[in-house]
Amino acid sequence: MAALVEISTVLIYQQAVTPHAPDHLAMRRSRSIVDSAPSARSRRERQVMDILHRRGQATVAEIMEDLPDPPTYSAVRSVLRILGERGLVKYREDGPRYIYEPAVATETARTDVLAHVVRTYFGGSPEQAVTALLRMSDVDVDSQDVERLRSAIHRARQRGR
Secondary structure (H helix, E strand, C coil): CHHHHHHHHHHHHHHHHCCCCCCHHHHHHHHHHHHCCHHHCCHHHHHHHHHHHHHCCECHHHHHHHCCCCCCHHHHHHHHHHHHHCCCEEEEEECCEEEEEECCCHHHHHHHHHHHHHHHHCCCCHHHHHHHHHHCCCCCCCHHHHHHHHHHHHHHHHCCC
8 A cells, every 4th residue: 555655646746747738847757768668668578677676686597587488598688688778777797697677766767657657548637547546446545545645645735746
């Protein structure tokens, strides 16, 4: 449920940036995610990026452990090379192995993706997005979650959002 609170806070932020229609700043901010949108990636590329964002960093072997029906080691290295060429993944040497991580912090990627989803699927309306989240059958909102949401909304209003 903490994720719902975090998503709601981001949606509130997004409302301040684009209350009804995307402005130039929001478009510029989202361009990085649009240019490298998940839909523009192959299924394996999306899977690898998901693993890296979930883990924070990983070796090829660790990525292979998390991949469904993993391809060969060389194939995973190729996917990582392609993602690196696109500026989505960076790496460092750790002895004989490489450790890969997202080039963009997960928090930043989360905000960019969520802003894109709100603009694209909810007409820029955080209210519609939060309502859709709350309607999901697997979301259980207890009184503490509601209070955290109220607090997040109150803090956003105090900051003029």
